[in-house]
Amino acid sequence: MTEKTKLITPRLPRGFEDRSPGEIAAVGAMIDKIKAVYERYGFDPVETPLFEYTETLGKFLPDTDRPNAGVFSLQDDDEQWMSLRYDLTAPLARYFAENFETLPKPYRSYRQGYVFRNEKPGPGRFRQFLQFDADTVGAPGPEADAEMCMMMADVMDALGLAGKYVVRVNNRKVLDGVLEAAGVTSEEQKLTVLRAVDKLDKFGAEGVKLLLGAGRKDESGDFTKGAGLSDSQAAVVLDYVGGKPPADNEGVAELAAMQSLFDAAGYGPDRIKIDPSVVRGLEYYTGPVFEIELTFKVQNEKGQDVVFGSVGGGGRYDGLVSRFRREPVPATGFSxxxxxxxxxxxxxxxxxATEPAGPVVVLVMDKAETARYQAMVSELRQAGIRTEMFLGQTKNFGKQVAYADKRNAPAVIIEGSQEREQGILQVKDLIAGKQAAQAITDNAEWKAARPGQFEIKREDLVSAVKKLLSEQ
Incomplete structure (x- = not known):
């Protein structure tokens, strides 16, 4: 490399994150628990690619030379626009429609994978993140929606969150009926009203009332413009928020049917409850909507106690698959x-989220004897023990042990010339060594004690390491 060659600065793009072995292992264990619940309910896995044709995604149709509003897009050799998926539901709709003739109906599946949003990143807001979905396509009744809610509750229990969550349920048709009764017709005003209802838990009924009218000023003085409803219009919405549903509404009947199923299956209101403030992306849903809310308190960036909030949700989306087929195709799911x-x-x-155990490390005390060390590594690997030979350039014993320690190795295997002549090995238990180190402060005492180190016969390598690992 010449002096003039400019080095590239290693930078992670904004809105993306690297993951460590500990994080990967912890999330993997979490996903295994979620899968077990899904499969207990009879759902099967399916996998779709990261890219879809942009028009297939539906929400972001190509209306510019480069369709990049909200999605990451590129043009293939056929001049077709493709985009990275922004959720796992739109690809499922495409998959079901494309394989309609061969798939069972209803079709019950789950999917996991990364999704991508071409949006401005911020605290806790990423441009790549992992989702885990389950969906039933082809079942029109509230029974399928109720099952989704019960499965969400079971997932939370399986993850050790019993008593710390509630699945909240509402229905798009109920909300549509309230808006109609209040005389709200414009799409913009509807959205503002629904956003106001969504703030019930945060601001209370008085706060919602302000947001339905002229608007609300918060503690900092920031003003949020309201929906501009009259007092009589706002009263209709507030009655609903207060627990008075619209009469003769199909959504109310569906919620009642779902409640009877929750009751029959033993899911009380501490786990699943009907809640009129649940809104969720209503441009997407056509019937029941639900979300998992974690109810324990955490501190926000201002040091204030707040409820953790939603970690997932979903609902009925009967119109999505019908974009690909003439006949209506009902569907419900959650993410x-x-x-x-x-x-x-x-x-x-x-x-x-503890760091996963590293491999047993066979130290290389003499480069000329590398084949002997390799034989030890192979024996341990064939016995199913995660093992590696030190491949660094240093001959220094202390630095090799420090490497093993950094790898979170449970033990190192040592064979110097003396051990080789005697047909023995030294095993250094790094876990016991760390524990002993806390009680030994004198360096000379440490060297003399060699805590956690013991001698074995060469032929006992596998059995001795197995015994050590089981004891650890």
């Missing part, structure tokens, strides 16, 4: 935000 849920489990001590 778990894996990264956010992992953060919640970390806060409650249920994530188990």
């Amino acid at each position: 778990i935000g894996v990264s956010r849920l992992a953060n919640a489990l970390k806060l409650t001590g249920n994530l188990g």
